[in-house]
Amino acid sequence: MKFLESKPQGVVRDFYIWQFISNDKTTIEEAKRAYDLVANKIPRIQQAMEKKGVPTQMPKDILCKSLEFEKLKDQDGECIAFGLKLSDVLKFSDKDATLVMSKIKSINPALYEQIKILRSKDILNAMLATSAKNFGMIFNGISYSQKLELFAHPISPKKIEVLANQNNVVFNKMLHNIILDPRFGVFKKSLARANITKSDTNTFFLLGINELLQKRDKKALLYFERSQKAAIDPFMRDRALFWRYLITKNKIFLEELSQSQFVDIFSIYANQKIGSVPKYQIVSSFEDISSKNPDFNVKDPFEWQVLRDNIFAINDEKEYAEVLNYFRYEKTLPHLVFFLNRATKYKINYFITPYEKLLSWRDDDEKSMVYAIARQESHLLPALISRSYALGIMQIMPFNVLPFAKEMRIKHIELSDMFDPQTALEFGNYYLNHLKEEFKHPLFVSYAYNGGPGFLRRLLAKNELFLKGRKYEPWLSMELLPYEESRFYGMKVMANYVVYQELFGHQIDLEKFLKQTIIYTKEKK
Numbered sequence: 001m002k003f004l005e006s007k008p009q010g011v012v013r014d015f016y017i018w019q020f021i022s023n024d025k026t027t028i029e030e031a032k033r034a035y036d037l038v039a040n041k042i043p044r045i046q047q048a049m050e051k052k053g054v055p056t057q058m059p060k061d062i063l064c065k066s067l068e069f070e071k072l073k074d075q076d077g078e079c080i081a082f083g084l085k086l087s088d089v090l091k092f093s094d095k096d097a098t099l100v101m102s103k104i105k106s107i108n109p110a111l112y113e114q115i116k117i118l119r120s121k122d123i124l125n126a127m128l129a130t131s132a133k134n135f136g137m138i139f140n141g142i143s144y145s146q147k148l149e150l151f152a153h154p155i156s157p158k159k160i161e162v163l164a165n166q167n168n169v170v171f172n173k174m175l176h177n178i179i180l181d182p183r184f185g186v187f188k189k190s191l192a193r194a195n196i197t198k199s200d201t202n203t204f205f206l207l208g209i210n211e212l213l214q215k216r217d218k219k220a221l222l223y224f225e226r227s228q229k230a231a232i233d234p235f236m237r238d239r240a241l242f243w244r245y246l247i248t249k250n251k252i253f254l255e256e257l258s259q260s261q262f263v264d265i266f267s268i269y270a271n272q273k274i275g276s277v278p279k280y281q282i283v284s285s286f287e288d289i290s291s292k293n294p295d296f297n298v299k300d301p302f303e304w305q306v307l308r309d310n311i312f313a314i315n316d317e318k319e320y321a322e323v324l325n326y327f328r329y330e331k332t333l334p335h336l337v338f339f340l341n342r343a344t345k346y347k348i349n350y351f352i353t354p355y356e357k358l359l360s361w362r363d364d365d366e367k368s369m370v371y372a373i374a375r376q377e378s379h380l381l382p383a384l385i386s387r388s389y390a391l392g393i394m395q396i397m398p399f400n401v402l403p404f405a406k407e408m409r410i411k412h413i414e415l416s417d418m419f420d421p422q423t424a425l426e427f428g429n430y431y432l433n434h435l436k437e438e439f440k441h442p443l444f445v446s447y448a449y450n451g452g453p454g455f456l457r458r459l460l461a462k463n464e465l466f467l468k469g470r471k472y473e474p475w476l477s478m479e480l481l482p483y484e485e486s487r488f489y490g491m492k493v494m495a496n497y498v499v500y501q502e503l504f505g506h507q508i509d510l511e512k513f514l515k516q517t518i519i520y521t522k523e524k525k
Contacts, residue, residue: 208243273511337379478490
């Protein structure tokens, strides 16, 4: 406990707390003390607490979430707010609904309003009369079957406009989920008849995708234009501009896209298509880099966290630039690039290959894929820990470490070994080669690496994506992937892959390369 209490708050300490709580030798009282130190109580750490003992010994938020409704309703308002599932509200008796609402009204007014709406005689109209945030919260809280039943009825496009133009993040995310779901046809038709003018770049973009799915290409163009204008991130800007070209085949859009200073699959495509010299700058090596050991331990996640936070606190540009000399070592190239990205505001595209000599590579394709993944996963930082506790350069999940080690015939492995660059690259490369055997194409391999092979198997088995003969393939399928993280991940990894292949002396025609993903013969009826 003293070790944990002495360390700075954050994801790194949370990870070590999770390990401490998961240890069979840790008592329930010790686990509760450690849990109080947690900065971000993610499900993984909550589940570790649940395994420690009986529910009554759990922190209140975990306890209340574990209670069945019959026990939950007898608790105080705070506990009910923690544990109540909106999907259960439709099953309440009037007596139970009155009891619950009386307890939470002053504790959580928003939840009170949501329950009130779900208990109304005309739920859909009551939802349409509330705020966009409440609408989205209710949608997120009810079950999938309840959503389908509720949204099977026509909705006024004007009412959708009113809600959508509030540009609320919860409502926008709800729209994303509906558009990317193969069902909810009635709602999507109403959405296509709405004219939404106030939103963020990604929502505008997906509204354009919805229009394409409704065979309304001209309206889609309007939303892609709005998406481009709303974009702050160059990736989002290039993405919208690319789709304006894809629909119209107007080379003016392609020429504009070729001027992008940002490397992505869209700017790469544009430059290849018109045969222009890219305007983006790629840096893959540095001069005056020392082969000596740096002054800090690159394998220590706490040391990296403190160092990062201290450097980010520097406001003086001259002092910031001087500090970066501290990282001019072979082993700290990823750290140097990490801070240079902030200094240059990502206007320079760094594609480095640190720790390259630590592995014996089978070929350049293998090496390209490993670095393409690692660049996206971790910025190639050895001691990185994600919020879900993915570890190291290759962001290996803790539950994969022991199985991989066993398959690789490695003994005496620890989770902390993932902070060693050589070990992490070996594990990541092993996993990628395993995924390649099943999924073949690098795009599919990247999806599986990010979302898991089971996710990709289920997705492809539906025969709804990467279809021969469907307009705008494979680009449309790349935008219809249901999980946003995996959707963007695949696009960015493919850009990395193409660039690394080029750095290793291999030219890849991006258009032909991506068309290899079109594996099905017809669209599912």
